[in-house]
Amino acid sequence: MSSNTVDTDQMDSQLTTSGETAEDIEDAWSDYQFQGEAKLSVEDLDVYYGDEQAIQSVSMNIPEESVTALIGPSGCGKSTFLRCLNRMNDRISSARVEGSVEFDGENIYGGRTNLVELRKRIGMVFQAPNPFPKSIKDNISYGPRKHGDLETGLLPSLLGRDDTAEEMDLVERCLKQAALWDEVNDRLDDNALGLSGGQQQRLCIARCLAVDPDVILMDEPASALDPIATAKIEDLIEQLAEEYTVVVVTHNMQQAARISDQTAVFLTGGELVEYDDTEKIFENPESQRVDDYITGKFG
Amino acid sequence: MSNATETELRAGHSTLGRQVALPVLGLAFLTFLATWATTFQWIDETRTVLGMTVLTLFGVALLLMAAGVAGIGVLSRFGFLDTTPSPTAGLPVGIVFGTLWAFIGMAVSLQYIGNTIVYWGPIAFVLGAVGLLTATLPREDIGSTVPSAVLLAVLGGLIVAGVLDATWVYEAEWTGAIFPGSELIPLLVSVATLLGVWSAGKAKEGFGAQGREVGAFYIIGTVVFSMLSVLALLIWFIVKNGLDTFLTGASLTGGHLNVPFASISFPFIEVPFVTNVTGSLFVETPGVMPAVVGTLWLVFGAVLFAVPLGVGAAVFLTEYADQGRFTQVVEVATNGLWSTPSIVFGLFGLAFLVPRISGGNSIFVGQLVLGFMLLPLVLITSWESIKAVPDEYRDASAALGVSKWQTIRSVVIPAAMPGTITGVILGVGRIAGETAPLLLVFGGAPYPSKSPNVVGQFSFSTEPPFITNQALLEPASALPYQLYATITAGVFPRPEIYSNQEFGWGTALVLLLVVLGLYAIGVASRLYFRRKLHYE
Numbered sequence: 001m002s003s004n005t006v007d008t009d010q011m012d013s014q015l016t017t018s019g020e021t022a023e024d025i026e027d028a029w030s031d032y033q034f035q036g037e038a039k040l041s042v043e044d045l046d047v048y049y050g051d052e053q054a055i056q057s058v059s060m061n062i063p064e065e066s067v068t069a070l071i072g073p074s075g076c077g078k079s080t081f082l083r084c085l086n087r088m089n090d091r092i093s094s095a096r097v098e099g100s101v102e103f104d105g106e107n108i109y110g111g112r113t114n115l116v117e118l119r120k121r122i123g124m125v126f127q128a129p130n131p132f133p134k135s136i137k138d139n140i141s142y143g144p145r146k147h148g149d150l151e152t153g154l155l156p157s158l159l160g161r162d163d164t165a166e167e168m169d170l171v172e173r174c175l176k177q178a179a180l181w182d183e184v185n186d187r188l189d190d191n192a193l194g195l196s197g198g199q200q201q202r203l204c205i206a207r208c209l210a211v212d213p214d215v216i217l218m219d220e221p222a223s224a225l226d227p228i229a230t231a232k233i234e235d236l237i238e239q240l241a242e243e244y245t246v247v248v249v250t251h252n253m254q255q256a257a258r259i260s261d262q263t264a265v266f267l268t269g270g271e272l273v274e275y276d277d278t279e280k281i282f283e284n285p286e287s288q289r290v291d292d293y294i295t296g297k298f299g
Numbered sequence: 300m301s302n303a304t305e306t307e308l309r310a311g312h313s314t315l316g317r318q319v320a321l322p323v324l325g326l327a328f329l330t331f332l333a334t335w336a337t338t339f340q341w342i343d344e345t346r347t348v349l350g351m352t353v354l355t356l357f358g359v360a361l362l363l364m365a366a367g368v369a370g371i372g373v374l375s376r377f378g379f380l381d382t383t384p385s386p387t388a389g390l391p392v393g394i395v396f397g398t399l400w401a402f403i404g405m406a407v408s409l410q411y412i413g414n415t416i417v418y419w420g421p422i423a424f425v426l427g428a429v430g431l432l433t434a435t436l437p438r439e440d441i442g443s444t445v446p447s448a449v450l451l452a453v454l455g456g457l458i459v460a461g462v463l464d465a466t467w468v469y470e471a472e473w474t475g476a477i478f479p480g481s482e483l484i485p486l487l488v489s490v491a492t493l494l495g496v497w498s499a500g501k502a503k504e505g506f507g508a509q510g511r512e513v514g515a516f517y518i519i520g521t522v523v524f525s526m527l528s529v530l531a532l533l534i535w536f537i538v539k540n541g542l543d544t545f546l547t548g549a550s551l552t553g554g555h556l557n558v559p560f561a562s563i564s565f566p567f568i569e570v571p572f573v574t575n576v577t578g579s580l581f582v583e584t585p586g587v588m589p590a591v592v593g594t595l596w597l598v599f600g601a602v603l604f605a606v607p608l609g610v611g612a613a614v615f616l617t618e619y620a621d622q623g624r625f626t627q628v629v630e631v632a633t634n635g636l637w638s639t640p641s642i643v644f645g646l647f648g649l650a651f652l653v654p655r656i657s658g659g660n661s662i663f664v665g666q667l668v669l670g671f672m673l674l675p676l677v678l679i680t681s682w683e684s685i686k687a688v689p690d691e692y693r694d695a696s697a698a699l700g701v702s703k704w705q706t707i708r709s710v711v712i713p714a715a716m717p718g719t720i721t722g723v724i725l726g727v728g729r730i731a732g733e734t735a736p737l738l739l740v741f742g743g744a745p746y747p748s749k750s751p752n753v754v755g756q757f758s759f760s761t762e763p764p765f766i767t768n769q770a771l772l773e774p775a776s777a778l779p780y781q782l783y784a785t786i787t788a789g790v791f792p793r794p795e796i797y798s799n800q801e802f803g804w805g806t807a808l809v810l811l812l813v814v815l816g817l818y819a820i821g822v823a824s825r826l827y828f829r830r831k832l833h834y835e
């Protein structure tokens with residue numbers, strides 16, 4: 001708690017010495033205008049874990065059909081922020097969220113949000129791979145099945161509605177998109193826990209795609225992958241951005257620079273320091289602290 | 300790595316130690332078996348083998364073991380064997396030997412000097428101290444061989460010298476009990492051989508860390524072996540006594556397997572004792588079929604009642620209820636319920652359920668009472684296994700837009716299934732053999748002349764309770780109940796065919812088979828769910 005305040009103070013003094021004030025920075029990017037419509041707009045978002053504040057009044061608009069990267073040092077609240085966007089923070093009993101997040105113009109923190117429906121439309125890939133202890137195939141068809149989009153088995157086939165063929169198509173398409181098909185197509189009925197960590201992570205991405213959400217939130221999707229698989233995932237993300245809105249947390253600066261259209265930089269204490277076109281952030285950031293962080297001097 | 304090469308290098312030298320230690324181990328193990336065979340009277344202790352009585356043979360074996368163990372220890376101490384002993388055998392070993400010697404001192408002086416602490420106290424103390432010091436002070440190779448060798452030698456010597464023989468009686472003043480030598484000596488010898496096993500095991504690996512590990516391994520191995528033997532013995536005992544009854548009139552092809560809905564029948568195994576009814580005057584071989592059917596219905600009903608309720612409660616307590624005081628209280632209460640004596644459940648059934656449901660003993664009340672007994676175990680085990688399901692699965696499912704209830708059904712419960720089934724297996728093992736509550740709420744004629752026809756007696760109506768089943772509301776017989784009636788009251792009605800004893804053993808064997816069968820079903824289904832959950 002108290003260390004948090006001290007940290008902020010230190011940062012402030014750092015800011016002042018580098019000749020900037022908080023307001024300057026605020027002004028510099030707060031009128032950031034991207035092209036296209038805002039898919040998600042976050043307004044004055046605060047998140048507390050118990051008494052500890054993890055996100056400090058963050059406001060930002062996330063445009064549709066693009067890749068938005070969230071970067072920042074470990075523990076600065078990137079995952080927390082991401083979880084606010086599909087209300088996964090509701091599942092942490094100590095977490096408290098204030099402010100508003102509008103999804104297609106509707107406040108998801110307003111009165112009667114249907115969380116199940118919301119999460120169908122805003123999918124998420126977690127920082128640590130978490131496949132179900134089921135077969136690879138069942139992992140992918142799990143979501144659609146539960147939503148009633150796929151019906152297989154004895155009863156549906158008796159009723160003349162058997163989607164086995166559709167299921168196989170879906171599995172193949174999603175696995176191909178997640179660059180996993182070639183490695184697992186001969187063992188779709190094997191348990192997913194038998195895959196390597198990187199394969200599990202790609203399976204989780206495929207599982208998320210199978211639900212066909214509008215927005216995909218990814219928390220360091222490539223952190224457990226080798227360079228080849230990482231390149232495949234990066235391709236996938238860029239390709240997804242043609243149809244979907246992608247928000248991706250990453251620790252890898254080059255990756256953010258390569259794949260994202262706009263980048264938001266969070267710094268310790270959970271504040272959003274700068275948010276702009278990716279090129280601008282990496283070439284000519286407004287804030288000295290962001291520059292220091294990107295060049296590796298600070299953070 | 301260096302350790303392994305060292306052992307290899309040394310192997311040439313320590314061959315002698317191994318060559319002595321291995322026969323000692325073998326001899327100790329055989330003696331151990333023989334002592335138990337004697338205790339169970341399969342070997343008569345007065346029998347002569349190789350010109351000696353069995354007891355003398357034990358004495359000789361102990362002397363040989365003592366010589367072997369002490370030999371290795373001494374040779375190692377004076378550098379003739381290449382071993383790696385520690386400076387001392389350690390305090391725990393010292394305490395064990397000290398206690399042993401103190402106990403021996405006490406037992407001997409109580410017998411031969413008198414029941415006065417002034418005598419046995421100092422003797423026990425001195426011997427204990429000697430045991431402790433001889434085990435801990437010298438280097439490990441002496442400390443862990445010589446004390447046990449001395450014990451083996453003293454016991455062996457006394458037996459061979461004829462001081463301890465079958466006619467000797469331990470009859471100390473402090474207790475009214477008398478222990479005849481024919482029973483006590485095998486027990487003493489078996490304890491002594493355990494010491495021999497331990498010392499020889501250590502010596503075989505040249506003492507040191509590796510020796511300690513192997514010594515412990517042999518001791519534990521012997522104990523595990525004895526435990527399995529006791530289990531095997533129990534089963535063997537029942538099979539031996541029950542098999543004759545069980546196989547009365549049995550044949551491999553005498554029976555008929557009728558194909559349903561077709562008038563074909565194949566020759567089949569015939570076991571009339573299992574398939575016949577008990578009480579009718581017209582059956583040639585009275586059987587236990589009604590009791591088997593009764594037991595199976597009881598177990599089936601209890602499982603049907605307890606499993607959905609237990610799992611449902613566990614789901615509610617983990618997934619929906621706030622974790623806190625309330626769940627703690629439920630947990631304590633559940634554990635208490637599981638430890639409640641079964642006769643108390645029976646009494647509850649008798650006082651509360653019987654008058655309200657059937658007005659007399661009935662299968663249905665029996666099922667309910669056993670179900671109540673099973674419920675807490677199912678609740679506890681499924682609760683624990685649902686708690687153990689990682690939250691990541693729940694998060695992953697929620698993030699896919701799947702509702703909580705669907706998540707529980709398709710992810711949480713399957714992942715918790717193996718643990719739940721373990722609980723059901725344990726519980727079914729208990730209730731299938733339960734007798735006390737059945738006496739109060741379930742049992743009718745112990746030897747019925749027909750099996751309860753539950754399946755055929757369902758009748759439906761348009762008024763509450765909509766479904767009734769007359770068979771479930773009538774008393775029946777179950778295997779443990781029938782066994783109890785046969786053994787205690789001795790009322791088996793056809794003494795010209797089976798004596799009470801014979802019929803009882805036969806029933807016990809069938810009960811054992813039924814329980815093992817239920818166990819097998821449980822284990823198989825657990826395996827099925829595990830396979831589904833893990834990559835195997």
Ligand SMILES: Nc1ncnc2c1ncn2[C@@H]1O[C@H](COP(=O)(O)OP(=O)(O)OP(=O)(O)O)[C@@H](O)[C@H]1O
Pocket residue numbers: 049054072073074075076077078079080081092094127
């Ligand atoms: N479940 C929780 N309960 C309490 N505090 C939490 C919880 N999750 C995160 N925090 C705290 O919130 C702050 C932000 O955490 P968060 O996981 O969002 O960081 P992050 O930026 O994702 O870090 P990383 O890059 O290491 O993943 C941290 O100080 C962390 O200790």
Ligand SMILES: [Mg+2]
Pocket residue numbers: 078079080127219
């Ligand atoms: Mg994180």
